[in-house]
Amino acid sequence: MEKEKATSPEKKAALEAIRSEFTGTDGHSQSRRLLAALARFPINTFEAMRYLDVYHCPARVLQLRKAGHRIFTHWQTVVTEAGVRHRVGLYVLHSGGPT
Incomplete structure (x- = not known):
């Protein structure tokens, strides 16, 4: 388990x-973000909450996995x-995309 470094200003701006x-508070909008x-x-998880307004990141990740990502x-x-x-959790999308 590694200690996270602070989110860079460039990454914050991108998020x-x-x-x-991708506006909206519903699960689909959060998954798209x-x-x-x-x-x-x-x-x-913290970056998703703070900068993307994704407040239950594991649920959104599960939705994306069920969609084949x-x-x-x-x-x-x-x-x-x-x-x-x-x-x-630190989430990483495999470069191959959906399965």
Whole structure:
């Protein structure tokens, strides 16, 4: 389990642009945002919540997997703004896309 480095300003900006492009609070909209982000880089649970407004990332990942996308989960430790350590998923889209 590795400790996450802070999200870069460039990645934050890219995630915020994706959030603006794919609006909506329903599960489908959240899945679309997450898939668009995963196509560019790995995303952890905190990044999905903070920058993509995906508030139950494991459920969205499950939906995408059921749709045929190959998404791998790695574990990492992040430290919140309050200084609390959490173990979260880091999701990576396999470059082959849907199965």
